[in-house]
Amino acid sequence: MANEFAGLIKADLASLNNAAAELAQHANIIAPAAQFNAPQPGATFSFAQTMQDAVAGVNAQDVDAGQKMADVDAGRSDDLVGAMLASQEASLSFQMLMQVRNKVMGAVDELIKLPL
Numbered sequence: 001m002a003n004e005f006a007g008l009i010k011a012d013l014a015s016l017n018n019a020a021a022e023l024a025q026h027a028n029i030i031a032p033a034a035q036f037n038a039p040q041p042g043a044t045f046s047f048a049q050t051m052q053d054a055v056a057g058v059n060a061q062d063v064d065a066g067q068k069m070a071d072v073d074a075g076r077s078d079d080l081v082g083a084m085l086a087s088q089e090a091s092l093s094f095q096m097l098m099q100v101r102n103k104v105m106g107a108v109d110e111l112i113k114l115p116l
Helices: 002-030 047-074 080-113
Strands: none
Touching (some): 002 047, 047 080
């Protein structure tokens, strides 16, 4: 029984690490690399830092999209398509971040259910 739980935990951790790596890869594609702290060569992987960077990147995208929409509304810009595209990118980034959050919370709930 304990081996089954250990196997499930290892599988969940591997899944979370893969999701974090995918999130970091997508975040670097979607948002400019300057928004994220690039890992130094030889540095260890930090899930917490990756999540913080992802949240900061999604927030920066949302702020940028909001500014573009405000510029269009105020007449300072006529790039409605660019503003809508930025808004959709920010929305998709947020949805992706929420999916990763849900996976993490599901894994934590499974860990809490484990008998001591």
